[in-house]
Amino acid sequence: MSASPTKESLITALNLLVFALIGTAVLASTFFLTRDRIRQSEEAEKLNLISQIVPPALFDNDIIKDTLNIAPDPLLGNSDDTIAYRARLHGEPSAVVLEAVAPDGYAGKISLILSIRANGEVAGVRVVTHKETPGLGDYIELPKSPWIKGFDGKSDAVYKDNDWKVKKDGGQFEYMAGATITPRAVVKTVHKALLYFEANRDKLFAASVPQPRPEDSK
């Protein structure tokens, strides 16, 4: 090796740079090739989830596009902005889809998506992600148990504050012995989301302003 150390390091660095550039080019092209498809998959998945909790008869608008950014709120438990979807029938607001987070699951956060009808009734709740014990606390998931459907039709008007608890704590909601922390967290979160809805009803249903799509925040 006759080259000076400086020259040698420069060549090495240049070499690494070239590989980094090639790698970046490959990644960038894959990203652009798959971007639309990924967006489609994600929207399809989202629509699939939404149509599970908002009966299709309840809306005729493009619900995926009729969105509203929700700032972090203690009642929803979200730490970042989330997106609310608004269902409208013949232009009249019929339901809103909110995301809410239960911070106090048995194994960390449980994130929920729920829809609330314009009259304040819960139309449906689903668990999006959770880390509860498989086989024990995971009955909050629909494929495992119909428990989560127990919220359908409930509202703050029907059940008073004390009813929004599991039966073990004197409330109205079922639970399974051995796993009460999980349903407790979910019940509390749904109730708080309903309170949020009551307090922000006008804002949630305000006529949609065409918004720029939030660019891939993930």
Added chain:
Amino acid sequence: MNFQQFKDILHNGVWKQNTGVVQLLGMCPLLAVSSTVVNGVSLGLATAFVMAMSGAAVSPIRQLVPNEIRIPVYILIIAVLVTVVQYVMNAYMYGLYVVLGIFIPLIVTNCIVLARVEAFASKNPALPAALDGFAMGLGLTCVLAVLGGMREIIGKGTLLSGIDLALGDAAKDWVIHVIPNYKGFLLAILPPGAFIGLGCLIAGKNWFNLRAERKARGDSTAVAAADSGFAPAAH
């Protein structure tokens, strides 16, 4: 590459130097995603693909890369390939992508990938290098399939559950209920089940090897069985 070489590489990857039960490399995904056959096989195949491609990509440039920076360059190549796989899975197998989650990007950190690139691809032509990567990945896939099958049958009483995530809704009916009305055995699904299952597999492989060796020697007492060199080093 002649046929004998081809056979040797394949045999080495799938059986003799099996990643999962002999080299014991890449335990993290192995233990985490082997709760069902579909999860295990999907991640195994993704790993095999990355290994084959990284072998093929590293081999032609092995003369160009200065020795001092070979590891960063190899890791860069592997990371690029893994990210490509991640994008493609996200686009075309969304359900599976959600299930495998963090374990797809973690293929980069699976030491078996870098180990084969460094030990084999950087010293051999492209075709054998690609084959070696693929064979090693295939060996891992087999272990993941068997381990996933064991855990799924014992834990849930089914086989192939979640196959619709990989192959679309048409495959929904392929799920086999091995034990009808099974209540499930939680231990097999939880992490300890993975360790116990893997232990059984390793023991089974060692037993099989020792037996084959004894037979080959025609010596049923097999005094030397114990020191036949089957002490896989953990990494």
